Amino acid sequence: MSKDTPPRLDPTAIVTSALRIADTEGLSAITIRRLAQEHGVTPMALYRHFRDKSDLLDALAARLLADIRLPEPSTAPWEEQVRAILAACLAALRPHPTVAGLVPTRILLSEPGLILVERILALLDGAGYPPDQATEIGTQAFCSLVTLVATEPGATESTDPDTRDDAVRAKRAALHALAPQRFPHVLAAADALTFCRDRNGYYDLGLEFAVAGIRGIRPATRTDR
Known part of the structure; x- marks a missing residue:
């Protein structure tokens, strides 16, 4: 393949990249432009395989x-x-x-x-x-x-471990701050409710x-x- 020949796009590889991005950054991070950059092609090259982002999301569901x-x-x-x-x-x-x-x-x-x-x-x-x-x-x-x-319990939108741990600690602290007279069972289950x-x-x-x-x-x- 000459240096002027555009790389061949494998739809399976595109879906794999999209799944990795979704797992680490969330669905909102998936864009046709982002995937095109990752695969070294123009967005138009991806549109030959996926009509739009909705079509790509259909492919993600099919992958699972x-x-x-x-x-x-x-x-x-x-x-x-x-x-x-x-x-x-x-x-x-x-x-x-x-x-x-x-x-x-x-x-x-x-x-x-x-x-x-x-x-x-x-x-x-x-x-x-x-x-x-x-x-x-x-x-x-x-x-x-x-x-x-x-x-x-303990899962958050963020995939960063430190961010998740901070969110769990904040939620646990909020539960432990509740009045024990009003929410004794919630307090007793605070750890289980947060992690x-x-x-x-x-x-x-x-x-x-x-x-x-x-x-x-x-x-x-x-x-x-």
Whole structure:
């Protein structure tokens, strides 16, 4: 390749760069111009692969969905299979809390997302839930995972460790300054409310809530059969 030949752009590499920027600086830091500079091309070169930033965000969501390693179907009870699928989703979302929120509204835009939805709906269908109810249940279960990731105690918008630590200390100090007569239980739980000491336990509990919640919902009367 001559020095005058522009570098070939790999859309996968662009998405990887965008994901890194989002993880370290937040979604607002992602711009077509920033990515073009990182890859040594003009913004117009990126527009050949992505129509606009919204299109790029769609690709970021598709990347997270593609990273989900779904377990193979089995003969285990449906709720155990649902839990395993949700756990696989959570494993892919946890490293990318700033991007996870993009996924729920874009889950039907990529083949990995469609495969995930099909697996969940098939299991819920087998458990007796009609399509409309299964869709609502599956949607809320997935959104609960995103909420878990986005609201982990101690997590902040900043990815800088010192900034995060300062934010946690400030929040803890504010709680400890509360009147003990009015908020005794908040004071007793101040550390747990500001910092997640057992991250795996936190996410395991979230999965149990999701599965137990589904199991506790009675299937509606079917009208599709």
